[in-house]
Amino acid sequence: MIIDTHVHLENFSTKDVSLAERLTNLKRVMKQAQVDKAIILCCVDAVNRKAVQMDDILELVKNEKNIFVVGTLSINYTPAQLGYVKELLQQKRIIGIKFYPGYEAFYPNDNRLDAAYALCEAYDVPAVFHSGETYGRGVGIKYSMPIHIDDLAIRRPNLKIVIAHLGNPWLDEVMVILNRHTNVYADISALVWRGFDSCWKPYYSDAIVRLIKWNDGQKHKLLFATDWPCHNDAVYYTFMKEYVRFVKQLRISKEDKELMLYKNAQKVFRT
Numbered sequence: 555m556i557i558d559t560h561v562h563l564e565n566f567s568t569k570d571v572s573l574a575e576r577l578t579n580l581k582r583v584m585k586q587a588q589v590d591k592a593i594i595l596c597c598v599d600a601v602n603r604k605a606v607q608m609d610d611i612l613e614l615v616k617n618e619k620n621i622f623v624v625g626t627l628s629i630n631y632t633p634a635q636l637g638y639v640k641e642l643l644q645q646k647r648i649i650g651i652k653f654y655p656g657y658e659a660f661y662p663n664d665n666r667l668d669a670a671y672a673l674c675e676a677y678d679v680p681a682v683f684h685s686g687e688t689y690g691r692g693v694g695i696k697y698s699m700p701i702h703i704d705d706l707a708i709r710r711p712n713l714k715i716v717i718a719h720l721g722n723p724w725l726d727e728v729m730v731i732l733n734r735h736t737n738v739y740a741d742i743s744a745l746v747w748r749g750f751d752s753c754w755k756p757y758y759s760d761a762i763v764r765l766i767k768w769n770d771g772q773k774h775k776l777l778f779a780t781d782w783p784c785h786n787d788a789v790y791y792t793f794m795k796e797y798v799r800f801v802k803q804l805r806i807s808k809e810d811k812e813l814m815l816y817k818n819a820q821k822v823f824r825t
Contacts, residue, residue, distance in 0.1 A: 557819040558592040560743040560779030587795035596626040624650040629660040643677040650679045656688045656698025663705045680714040686722040707735040729765045732775045743779035776814045
């Protein structure tokens with residue numbers, strides 16, 4: 555079993571690819587990579603002017619049994635938008651909420667998000683945060699530095715938190731935060747854009763092994779994720795498969811690989 559906890563349907567390609575075709579391509583690469591389930595994360599418009607609207611994604615995948623959706627809220631959400639997200643959670647049409655500090659000017663501990671975090675707690679779904687470098691300049695990486703998750707985790711110990719992208723490049727900060735808080739997890743998506751070449755493969759392999767060793771006794775921390783299509787046209791159809799291969803070659807136990815590849819996702823997202 556493999557669960558990719560972080561994919562998108564945005565079109566970062568230079569080609570014009572319809573939304574339906576993107577879903578077909580996602581299922582195609584999942585099959586090639588032997589990935590059984592995938593979680594699509596919705597974007598806010600600040601991330602990409604081509605952001606796919608949440609309703610369009612939900613309509614597209616409504617009959618898909620192995621594809622799930624994490625919704626999103628902008629920092630400037632309205633009461634009506636919050637109410638709609640609550641309805642989607644009640645109906646189990648979304649299994650989490652994604653937030654985009656760094657693309658929008660706010661820190662994860664911003665009080666304006668308290669009502670959204672309360673929804674996550676009430677429905678036992680994770681709050682997923684963009685963390686680390688941004689695609690493009692964004693509005694400032696000071697907002698997406700993972701250190702700010704520490705304060706939120708202290709304030710809200712019952713909130714399941716997922717730090718996306720391992721907070722890359724602040725990997726050591728994430729390592730410490732995961733160890734400090736039982737309610738915080740991290741996905742390993744978007745560590746690379748063009749594949750794990752001779753430079754990045756050993757670099758990230760060592761970082762992940764060190765993180766697991768640091769968190770000995772708290773192994774339910776890392777989530778397999780790719781950020782597909784995390785886009786380079788040349789690796790569009792092989793990116794996910796290469797990510798699976800990367801995890802399988804890590805110098806960690808079979809148990810730790812199974813936790814990362816699917817067991818932790820089953821716990822965090824209840825998929």
